[in-house]
Amino acid sequence: MQTPIATTRSATGIPTGRLAIWWLVASEIVIFGGLLLSYVMHRIGHPEWAIAQAHTHTFVGAFNTFVLLTASFTAVKGHEAAEKGDGKRAAKFLYLTMGGACLFILVKSLEWTSEILEGFTIQANGFWAFYYTAAGLHALHVIAGAIVIFFVARDAAKGRNLQRVEYVGIYWHFVDIIWIFLFPLLYIAK
């Protein structure tokens, strides 16, 4: 397959594809940064949210943090393999990352189901509104990541577009970082 010229041309010293990922991450900083800071501000202004927050499951959140950290680890191992030109090994690691994403979403679905059945819906009050909005937007990013990782891994297994293993990894690590902040905000600082 002919590699398009844009993936190699670069005025910044960064390959164009990777630069594009950095721009994507920059836009995500604005989205999640604004959302998380708004949460912090409202949480400080509403001490009574502590009552609602007491219902979040710390261990479920901690388990999901562990899942995402592990998925990040396998993503970066995939990157390492891709740089050595070992597409098959890179694909294996990426499939593990994808599995981590699926496990994360599964745990989150069970967690949300139990919370919604207890009556804690997005409309219950300000805390739950933030809870479902922030974690929900993050979960959408996890799902999007899993889908993209699947296509990148399928290509990598055939030795194609190995540079994309790194690019999708950068995105994935960022999704991990968002959760690293969401976890203490929603589950620990009660």
Added chain:
Amino acid sequence: MSEQDRDTHQHHPDYTKIYVALVILLIISVVGTFSGILWITFIMAFGVAVVKATLVAENFMHLKWEKVVAKWVLGISLVLMLLFFAGVSPDIMKDRGLQWVNNADLAATARGIPDEEEPGKGAPASAAESAKAAAPTQTAAAAPAAAPFNPETTFKTVCAACHGPEGEGNGPGAAALNPKPANFTDPAFWTDKTDSILEKAIRQGGASVGKSSAMPAWGSILTEAQAKQMVAYLHTLKGK
């Protein structure tokens, strides 16, 4: 893959070590919650989050070895976001000013409290109802949604969030507050409070009587008569 790509990305630290460090940090942040001490929990949770995020960004995202222009792209976005946030936050942090009250925010506060039954919607209570309200048999949780105004229920569902179910100033919200919410069981509290001061504090907020602005103004939700009933209820907590 270009040449630049090759030469900036030869760096592969020992990812396993970093991964183990991240997992240990995660365990530390969870263990911190068991201390029960607020500042330890916060340092454990947020300090650890910053360290974890830095480890991931530097080593997994390879920011440590990335060209400076990528750091500028991220840094400028972060700074602009913070600038925007700092610009709008003062308006959002306040729920009232000299000439205005944000009723939606007060209503949101009320919604944040479990088993809230929108006391403002009930008809003004009669003397008979207020006598009934004083009966200790009625519990807050069992009160039906359409119940008439009941000061005890209102106290236990709304005020108790900060003032505590028994009015001792030790509700779940109290931990985050400084100064602490009033303790109505403390005789010292009653030495300098007249009923009119208390009614004003309830309807116009703590700041209106020179007390903490964390005490919201409930005037848009509680009528004057209901505020009077609330004060009467507070008297029953005295010296309990």
